[in-house]
Amino acid sequence: MTRHLKALIGPSILNADLSQLYEESQKLLDNGADYLHLDVMDGQFVPNLTFGHPVVKCLRGKIKDAFFETHMMVEKPEQWITPMADAGVNQYTFHIEPVKDVIEVCRKVREHGMKVGVAIKPGTPVSEVEKYISISDMVLIMTVEPGFGGQKFMENQMAKVQYLRENYPLLDIEVDGGVGPSTINCCANAGANMIVSGTAIIGSADQAATIKLLRSTVQDAINK
Numbered sequence: 001m002t003r004h005l006k007a008l009i010g011p012s013i014l015n016a017d018l019s020q021l022y023e024e025s026q027k028l029l030d031n032g033a034d035y036l037h038l039d040v041m042d043g044q045f046v047p048n049l050t051f052g053h054p055v056v057k058c059l060r061g062k063i064k065d066a067f068f069e070t071h072m073m074v075e076k077p078e079q080w081i082t083p084m085a086d087a088g089v090n091q092y093t094f095h096i097e098p099v100k101d102v103i104e105v106c107r108k109v110r111e112h113g114m115k116v117g118v119a120i121k122p123g124t125p126v127s128e129v130e131k132y133i134s135i136s137d138m139v140l141i142m143t144v145e146p147g148f149g150g151q152k153f154m155e156n157q158m159a160k161v162q163y164l165r166e167n168y169p170l171l172d173i174e175v176d177g178g179v180g181p182s183t184i185n186c187c188a189n190a191g192a193n194m195i196v197s198g199t200a201i202i203g204s205a206d207q208a209a210t211i212k213l214l215r216s217t218v219q220d221a222i223n224k
């Protein structure tokens with residue numbers, strides 16, 4: 001079977017009204033989101049705190065069939081694999097920077113039945129993550145310093161995306177941070193196919209139209 005790249009839009013709920021987490025998440029899915037990107041922060045790897053597996057588990061209790069990706073901005077990603085798998089996470093994306101044995105973490109994530117994504121901060125060279133492509137399902141190139149939503153898109157990160165796309169034509173490449181209608185062309189032309197977008201979707205007056213625009217821009221670039 002031939003594998004084709006697919007444009008996928010995963011809204012980040014970080015800047016949503018988290019007191020309405022279920023309603024906000026369901027609305028995003030009803031408006032056409034392909035998956036949910038759940039930002040988990042531990043106050044150590046990044047200077048911010050969000051939520052952990054108990055919250056993800058409650059959300060899974062109400063939303064049975066959507067694809068959940070957790071973006072683990074944590075110092076010890078190995079610590080949360082089992083609870084996140086038990087909470088119903090489909091993809092466990094973690095930062096490689098603080099991890100000694102990335103291969104072991106990837107192996108353990110897969111052993112728990114989840115897909116594995118490897119993420120790098122803007123200051124980390126792409127060669128650092130390239131080493132793990134053969135044992136992971138996706139690479140996340142951060143386009144802001146991890147920790148907060150609503151930051152400015154770093155266009156200089158597109159060189160990493162371009163490099164990966166040129167060398168790995170079928171690799172799932174995700175971008176995250178400051179992505180929205182005004183920056184999607186950059187991401188699409190560089191070769192990203194999985195798009196995380198928080199503020200631009202959450203704050204949009206017409207979420208469905210914004211999600212559709214992001215997806216069609218990326219799909220058009222893939223089809224070129």
Ligand SMILES: O=C(CO)[C@@H](O)[C@H](O)COP(=O)(O)O
Pocket residue numbers: 012014015037039071073144145146147148149150151176177178179196197198199200
């Ligand atoms: O991981 C992060 C931030 O660390 C993200 O997922 C962002 O929170 C996305 O939000 P916007 O930059 O699109 O507002």
Ligand SMILES: [Co+2]
Pocket residue numbers: 012037038039071176196
């Ligand atoms: Co994120």
